Amino acid sequence: MHSRQEQLKAVDRLLTVMDKLRAQCPWDKKQTIASLRHLTIEEVYELGDAILDNDLEEVKNELGDILLHIVFYSKIGSETGDFDIADVANAICEKLIHRHPHIYGDVTVNNEEDVKRNWELLKLKEGKKSVLEGVPKSLPALVKASRIQEKVAGVGFDWEQPQQVFEKVQEELGELQEEVREGDKDKIASEFGDVLFSMINYARFLGIDPETALERTNKKFTKRFQYLEKSASDKGKSLQEMSLDEMDVYWNEAKKQG
Structure with a gap:
């Protein structure tokens, strides 16, 4: 593996390449934060595919693509005077330090669940009115359901045992079958959504990522x-x-x- 000095040199090289592309390449000069958005989403999905395939060489390549996008957004931000790569890096450092008082402060935690609970409570203290504010609206529904359930569980709104969740799944399946017999499409769709939501919740209790x-x-x-x-x-x-x-x-x- 590379030394910290070599790692920093590689990042500096990428910043230099980005400066040149932004100045000289017609395509790169034309891009905006808005125009890059859909490309960034595509790159994240490609990283997800590489992870599922356990193709570490491709994971490395896709991480490079995503890193390029981070540098690209930061370059555009520096041109408008809103932020640059240092602001981006410092902002995440400050957030991590603030939300890990058990590492950088005097808070004591016993396990991973304590860490997650503290994380959500700290976000509320930062001014968020709801623990669900951090769930992106544009997430695919299945992923969004997982994040919603994780968020509310982080503040204690949760089942106690997996069996309780499985019973909820069975209950929702029964309600779905009842609406199927009645034949109302809107109600069937509603109950079908409830079944999926409860199944995603059950997956969380089993330690499985449903996506x-x-x-x-x-x-x-x-x-x-x-x-x-x-x-x-x-x-x-x-x-x-x-x-x-x-x-x-x-x-x-x-x-x-x-």
Whole structure:
């Protein structure tokens, strides 16, 4: 691994490259904070894919892309006189020091839950009116549900045992089935949302990230379905020409392969 001096030199090199690109490259000169937003979101998702694939080389590359964006935003901020990379780094340092009084102060904690609870309480003392203010509105619904549940649990609004949460899941499933029998689409959608929300909460109690779990299933399904497509093609058939029983044979073969 590189020394701290080498690490700082590499960051300085990136800042220098960014200065030159911003001054000389037509595309880079044109960018604004707003125009970079969707690209940054895309880069974060690409990092997420690399993490799920456990591709550390790609994780390194995607982290570089995200670091570039941080430097890019900071460069634009310096041009408007609002902030630069030093302001960005110092701001997060101050926040971390303030929210870790058990490290930088005289607060005592016993476990991770104490740390998370203190974190949320400190944010309220900083002027936030709700612990949910820190949940981005643009988050995908599944991720947002996880963050909402983590936030409220951080101030003690939570179940005590996983079994209680599982019972809530069963209760919500019963209510969903009842609305399905009634046939009101709006009420069905509402109850379906409740089922998903309770399942996400149950995942938290099991120590499982629901977004990661679902994406792994997406990848598994895709891999098996593509095996099914290839098997059909090898037999000179299209899926439309095959019966479900024929498809099941190849699907079960795919399942055996993982």
